[in-house]
Amino acid sequence: MLFQRCNAMRVLRYYIPACLILANCLLLSTRLLAAELVELALNQDQGVYHLRLEMILDASHGDVHDVVTDFVHIYRLNPSIIDSEILHSPDNTAVRVRTVLNDCIMIFCKEVHRVEDVRELESGDIYAHTIPELSNIKSGITIWQIQPMSGRTRIRYSMRLEPGFFIPPLIGTHLVKQKLKQEILVSLENIERIAQIQAAR
Numbered sequence: 001m002l003f004q005r006c007n008a009m010r011v012l013r014y015y016i017p018a019c020l021i022l023a024n025c026l027l028l029s030t031r032l033l034a035a036e037l038v039e040l041a042l043n044q045d046q047g048v049y050h051l052r053l054e055m056i057l058d059a060s061h062g063d064v065h066d067v068v069t070d071f072v073h074i075y076r077l078n079p080s081i082i083d084s085e086i087l088h089s090p091d092n093t094a095v096r097v098r099t100v101l102n103d104c105i106m107i108f109c110k111e112v113h114r115v116e117d118v119r120e121l122e123s124g125d126i127y128a129h130t131i132p133e134l135s136n137i138k139s140g141i142t143i144w145q146i147q148p149m150s151g152r153t154r155i156r157y158s159m160r161l162e163p164g165f166f167i168p169p170l171i172g173t174h175l176v177k178q179k180l181k182q183e184i185l186v187s188l189e190n191i192e193r194i195a196q197i198q199a200a201r
Helices: 002-011 017-028 061-068 069-076 173-201
Strands: 036-045 049-055 081-087 095-105 108-120 124-128 137-149 150-163
Touching: 002 173, 036 173, 049 108, 061 150, 061 173, 069 095, 069 173, 081 150, 095 173, 108 137, 150 173
Parallel strands: none
Antiparallel strands: 036 049, 049 150, 081 095, 095 108, 108 124, 124 137, 137 150
């Protein structure tokens, strides 16, 4: 189960000779990431942002799933994540994850605090919803569909986000939308890269 693996990842440490790590990194550096963007749609309605994305990653389903559900090391997915931790969850069916992001659009910088309860559904989809009282986000839902595809992985990602903080009119909806697109694409490229490194080990 997702939650058993999550707890195990806090305890287990893999000791690999430095020379082997270096060799794997050199091998991977000769390859170009082969992520293929199939669809990306983003709109905003009355301050609520909706993002839908489909991408094919050049990494196995199992490796991609392990990276996405490695909440202990979630900071690896995006340089905007400056802090993260797993909190006590009142619900045994969920992992409660806190993240802090620090990002800027032009001269406007903001720390975004988000606490989410993450569940793996019977379908295998990963569903996360934001806890507003512990976040500076009014509401948020994220769904990851991670599907095997002949040695590669198809990811369908959807997000609904309503910020709980003021965004200056100077910034505008267009720039916010562009930033959201950029952040999720960076995260998916990093997921592919980390999954490839783990597979090479």
